[in-house]
Amino acid sequence: MRAALLAIAVLLCPAIAWAHPVPFSYVDLTVVPGAIDGAIVLHVYDVAHEFGMQPAERLLDVTTAQAQRAALEGLLRARLQLSADDRPLTPAIGAIDVLTDRSSLRIQVRWPLSGAPGRLNLDARLFPYDPAHQTFVNVYERGQLRAQAILDARRSSYEYYAGSRQGTWAVVRKFLPAGVHHILIGPDHLLFLVGLLLLGGSLRKLALIVTAFTAAHSITLALAVLAIVNPPARLIEPAIALSIIYVGADNLLRGNGRDVRAAVAFVFGFVHGFGFANVLREMDLPARALGWSLVSFNIGVELGQLAVVVAVASLLAMVRSRDEGAARRLAFAGSLAVIVAGSYWFIERVFFPGGFS
Helix, strand or coil: CHHHHHHHHHHHHHHHHCCCCCCEEEEEEEEECCEEEEEEEEEHHHHHHHHCCCCHHHHHCHHHHHHCHHHHHHHHHHHEEEEECCEECCCEEEEEEEEHHHCEEEEEEEEECCCCCCEEEEEECCCCCCCCCEEEEEEEECCEEEEEEEECCCCCEEEEECCCHHHHHHHHHHHHHHHHHHHHHCHHHHHHHHHHHCCCCCHHHHHHHHHHHHHHHHHHHHHHHCCCCCCCHHHHHHHHHHHHHHHHHHHHHHCCCCCCHHHHHHHHHHHHHHHHHHHHHCCCCCHHHHHHHHHHHHHHHHHHHHHHHHHHHHHHHHHHHHCHHHHHHHHHHHHHHHHHHHHHHHHHHHHCCCCCC
């Protein structure tokens, strides 16, 4: 008897496993003049679960499906939001079609627009009851498929930049401030620069140092973002810390020797460029506007960097003009601080990559 029951259970397992179909939904968005047209395909199993309907196949009846129009509209308004340039769009539900061969419903949706969009943001959490559910997104523009994405429990939103002048400006508006923000909140990059400036020098010399750093990190930023060269962060982050230690030590040991700060800035600028790239990749770069996002982010980094350089160089020059001895003491103390900070980051990143507990 036990053997017979076990055999029956084994035979029933496939039926139980297939009771829930593959958890997919589909969202097709088409950019047209004055609107975004959408076609949303939902499996009747998921819809029936949300509406408490049994069996789910009842929704394959056209009359039953049409009777759920208000409920479907409420579901889409609550679980799927579309915005254009940060302005929420209001959906208008159109035809509801039954796709019998796919056991699904297709809902036509239109989002009216007041002008040509630069950036679209889609947020879709259609069926959160199922952690394995995925939403496949296709974006069409000018009659062609322009972008695809998969949304799930871990990633529920997607940004699309239009292939137009408005789309280009939308990329610039996002990534240029992001570059400024990153350099201003990146203490390791800033401390490296400050260390290079502590010994002062002519305007031409300081400009050469900053230009060398900029040229080097711009090269490796592009190489890493384009996936041509992509060293792991576990190597790059400690190397950045070592570059800071080196700058501080060079300030203390150089004395009246040859000023090689421009060369140091250029060499270590390559390393810092990979650090910038790690941040930029986390921002979900738009594939169709990769060049503009890269250039915009880099310009933002340079603007933030320039602001810091001007402020620090002006302060040091003011101190030096009033008291040369005080300027030397400040450079000495600052170089020690640079070494200590770089050493702390190096130890943390090598031995405690998760942070000190």
